[in-house]
Amino acid sequence: MDSLDRVVSPYEGSGHRPWDDSEEIAAPLRLHRTPVSPRWVDYNGHMSESCYLLVFGDSADAFFRYLGIDEEYRAGGHSLYTAETHIHHRREASQGEPLALSLRLLDHDAKRVHVFHEMRHGETDALLATAEQLLVHVDTRRGRSAELPARLQHRLSAIHRAHAPLPVPDAVGRPMGIRHAPGS
Template sequence: MNRHDPLNPHQLRSAYEGQKSQPFDLSAPVATPLELHRCTVQPAWVDYNQHMSESCYLYVFGDNTDAFFRYFGIDDDYRERGHSVYTVETHIRNRREVALGEPLRLTLRLLDFDHKRLHIFHEMFHAESGTLLASAEQMLMHVDMRAGRAAPFPAEIQQRLAAIHAAHSRAARPADSGRVIAIARRDAQAEARTAPA
């Protein structure tokens, strides 16, 4: 697979650019979760700690999203007709480090959707050990790029999303979904008892 340097904005590309969506069969079973993307940690993704840099976790999750788009019918041709899907919120939870050359396996679940929005959940695993490395939860918005505003998905896309969501909603919700970032605080008395003198 031809990869570009994600740290050079003039070369930033999705692994799926140029790939067409395949026909979607509404009667076919939908895997829960979907496993659509695999890759290997590239030299440009490794930081001064000799692990994959935090920004590159999002880069890889973005490729997983692009694989999902092609699964249900959004590709370059779709965008050329004036519509796309933009990210409006992302929450990444990093669990384990991963180093140069190590293989990654991504999964994705559609937690919810409506006529304009997608709520998705990614997990990134080490493809050999199966270790969970990170998760990402995202809210995405379908947009009319010419009008510069949110727009409904076409009816056929909504039907496909409904089929995916029906399958994914049968499984228990991922434990890490819906997390809020906060510093967990004990009560003031407990804090005082454990504070250094």
């Protein structure tokens, strides 16, 4: 499949940086910045809702590379797949405006990774949107979940320790629904 025939992350082909156990881990991680592309603007004159997910996906890809998951890793038959995403839209973003994303690791186990993204305006720091994601490590050849290798579990544990002191955002785990006043 030609790269023009599929969605391509801006990090495609960039590999991953080497992991250094002595390096301080930012809390939260700030791995992705981008301006709002003209291709992302809809008929209302601001970023379309599907493009928020695209940008959160690019932020997740930056995190995967931080963790050590890149093309070489995927060629070995494993990857992280998104099992669930909850997006909360807070403010509009217009063409050309700078987006700054952060990611915090909320939890993980042998097969799953729970993350929370914030998308902020790159100049005003206004919160534009959040995304909560549950990711599953998959054996792509067998088409089923698989345990993360020990080195990735070790890295996730280090990131989790660094992010554990951060408060859990109010949006985490919130169900969707229409709230009714008592007696209505």
